[in-house]
Amino acid sequence: MCAYSVSVNDVIERITEKLYPFIDAQFDEVLKLNKIEPIHLHLIEKIKALRIEFDSLKNYEKRLVFPAVLEIFNAQKKSSSLKSSVNIAELQQLIQRKENLIHTMVNDVFDEAMKTKKSHPIHSIIYTLKNSFKEEKEKWNVMVNEWNKNNLVSTHTNNVKDNQHQHAY
Amino acid sequence: MKFKHAEPHRACITCAKAIHSIFAVLDAEQLIELNLNKTCTYFKKGQTIFTENALPLGLYCINSGKIKLTTTGLDGKEQILRLVKDGDILGYRSLLANDRYHCNAVALEECSVCLVDKHFFMQLAASNQKLCMALFKKISEDLKTAEEHIVSLSQKNVRERVAEALLFLKATYGFEEDGQTINVQLSREEIADFVGTSTESTIRLLSEFNTAKIIELHGKKIKIINYDKLEKTANLMY
Numbered sequence: 001m002c003a004y005s006v007s008v009n010d011v012i013e014r015i016t017e018k019l020y021p022f023i024d025a026q027f028d029e030v031l032k033l034n035k036i037e038p039i040h041l042h043l044i045e046k047i048k049a050l051r052i053e054f055d056s057l058k059n060y061e062k063r064l065v066f067p068a069v070l071e072i073f074n075a076q077k078k079s080s081s082l083k084s085s086v087n088i089a090e091l092q093q094l095i096q097r098k099e100n101l102i103h104t105m106v107n108d109v110f111d112e113a114m115k116t117k118k119s120h121p122i123h124s125i126i127y128t129l130k131n132s133f134k135e136e137k138e139k140w141n142v143m144v145n146e147w148n149k150n151n152l153v154s155t156h157t158n159n160v161k162d163n164q165h166q167h168a169y
Numbered sequence: 170m171k172f173k174h175a176e177p178h179r180a181c182i183t184c185a186k187a188i189h190s191i192f193a194v195l196d197a198e199q200l201i202e203l204n205l206n207k208t209c210t211y212f213k214k215g216q217t218i219f220t221e222n223a224l225p226l227g228l229y230c231i232n233s234g235k236i237k238l239t240t241t242g243l244d245g246k247e248q249i250l251r252l253v254k255d256g257d258i259l260g261y262r263s264l265l266a267n268d269r270y271h272c273n274a275v276a277l278e279e280c281s282v283c284l285v286d287k288h289f290f291m292q293l294a295a296s297n298q299k300l301c302m303a304l305f306k307k308i309s310e311d312l313k314t315a316e317e318h319i320v321s322l323s324q325k326n327v328r329e330r331v332a333e334a335l336l337f338l339k340a341t342y343g344f345e346e347d348g349q350t351i352n353v354q355l356s357r358e359e360i361a362d363f364v365g366t367s368t369e370s371t372i373r374l375l376s377e378f379n380t381a382k383i384i385e386l387h388g389k390k391i392k393i394i395n396y397d398k399l400e401k402t403a404n405l406m407y
Contacts, residue, residue, distance in 0.1 A: 063363070
């Protein structure tokens with residue numbers, strides 16, 4: 001469990017301290033350039049919608065998901081019996097649906113974005129969302145889902161042991 | 170041609186619908202010419218006016234009734250693109266682009282429709298600047314509507330976001346012992362902050378959910394009484 005906790009900290013730090021500020025800066029660049037060199041209204045509206053969705057995901061992760069996951073992982077690290085009300089599986093499901101919406105929006109805007117000149121920052125933001133964002137979030141999802149599965153299995157095993165123990169008496 | 174019933178010929182010069190259509194810019198002589206180059210037809214509810222991939226034969230003017238324009242989505246389901254009603258014209262995109270129809274037109278109720286001959290209409294549009302401008306205006310308005318529709322499709326609305334926020338709060342804080350009340354007390358401002366909208370909108374939408382019996386509001390406490398409906402409202406289909 002300790003190894004999990006260390007890597008969870010690392011992944012959260014990488015996402016919140018490096019990846020998200022990088023994506024934010026790329027969005028800012030696209031929207032800033034649009035004031036000087038406007039791209040098609042239709043395309044810029046889609047980019048704005050994408051940013052709203054990205055900000056929403058970031059907001060829920062920073063304020064609810066990451067602190068909740070860390071709380072549970074740190075409690076396990078200290079072997080304390082924290083009784084948490086957090087439903088990690090449910091949170092993960094909600095987050096993954098938001099990520100899927102972002103991926104759908106990126107795919108939707110891809111062809112049109114690639115028609116702009118290659119030096120346009122819209123290329124960078126689309127590539128970051130299609131590659132780095134996707135890869136980093138996949139790592140995170142695999143890690144949390146794996147932990148969640150193991151945790152459910154160990155909880156179930158403990159429950160079975162408890163039941164057997166009770167029956168023995 | 171899908172015409173099933175002949176319709177008594179309607180004179181364009183006396184047509185009340187023409188006043189509100191692109192043909193309002195034509196003079197009496199041109200309306201008489203238009204009249205000679207069209208056929209009028211009647212469609213029953215459910216009848217097809219034209220089908221996807223067919224070549225356009227002319228421009229349709231709807232005299233009465235409502236028509237739906239549909240296409241088939243990736244999942245094979247019918248998708249309504251838009252509805253058109255009396256006074257509207259139909260099939261001009263394919264006609265002007267010399268393209269096949271990209272959708273089906275189906276009568277939603279009994280419809281009376283006029284079909285203006287393709288060659289006559291193209292010649293008239295090429296020679297009449299006012300008609301050309303009216304067409305530009307119509308196309309521009311349709312483009313604006315289509316773009317607004319695309320943007321709205323790609324954005325989650327505030328109602329969906331408020332429902333989503335409640336689901337996140339429930340997943341994070343769980344329920345109280347009653348199994349329905351979210352185990353956290355947040356002010357309306359704090360919920361609005363999660364949603365990314367104004368406090369006023371959040372108050373209004375929470376009140377709407379309360380009326381729709383999705384949640385119950387007890388001060389700062391929120392009780393989810395219909396979880397399925399809340400999930401549906403959040404529109405988490407991805």
